[in-house]
């Protein structure tokens with residue numbers, strides 16, 4: 176069943192100057208979508224436009240049931256300097272009016288899985304980049320959204336944390352949650368994503384499962400990495 180349609184007609188950082196044009200796709204229950212593309216292609220801009228973080232945009236997420244809940248984990252962790260990690264969880268949960276007992280239980284489980292028990296009462300500011308990333312992910316998971324939006328979730332995570340995240344997302348997808356993730360880690364994306372949106376120079380260059388991407392690249396059997404390389408390679412004669 177469809178959860179939502181993400182629509183970006185236009186997005187940019189100044190009114191009138193468009194960086195992204197027409198990046199639109201649907202997300203279904205249990206589906207994981209990889210948003211891929213070269214540096215500066217417009218992946219983060221598209222994501223920010225969808226969730227309303229940009230002023231100069233025409234775009235939104237249209238929810239099938241009208242009032243869905245999403246969790247966004249940005250590329251650069253955002254946190255309150257004056258709050259500990261655990262206080263962040265408490266604030267996030269109270270703003271979503273979640274059942275306190277159940278929420279604490281699932282938070283504790285995620286904290287343990289991500290090996291963050293020893294630092295749960297420390298300030299997020301004192302964490303390493305990877306620990307901050309793990310903290311943001313744990314908060315997102317604890318909210319139990321029906322759509323996760325990750326911008327480069329693997330950057331900064333150690334291999335074990337990456338595995339833990341992928342395993343938990345698999346469980347979350349079985350629950351019916353959808354996942355949108357922008358990533359450059361194409362071998363992982365190839366393994367875990369059902370569909371890919373390849374953004375190049377602010378618009379969609381290819382959209383579909385690996386077979387569709389291979390057909391678009393005219394490279395049957397090729398890896399996602401090779402398809403990406405072929406599709407986004409700048410021809411010096413075009414410049």
Ligand SMILES: Nc1ncnc2c1ncn2[C@@H]1O[C@H](COP(=O)(O)OP(=O)(O)OP(=O)(O)O)[C@@H](O)[C@H]1O
Nearest residue numbers: 188194212213214215216217218219220221357359
């Ligand atoms: N805050 C900003 N102000 C002005 N321009 C910006 C800003 N952030 C990004 N841009 C520009 O928007 C374009 C798309 O950037 P965006 O961050 O969406 O790319 P991306 O595909 O996420 O790249 P990366 O893989 O490097 O993270 C780039 O040309 C970039 O210079």
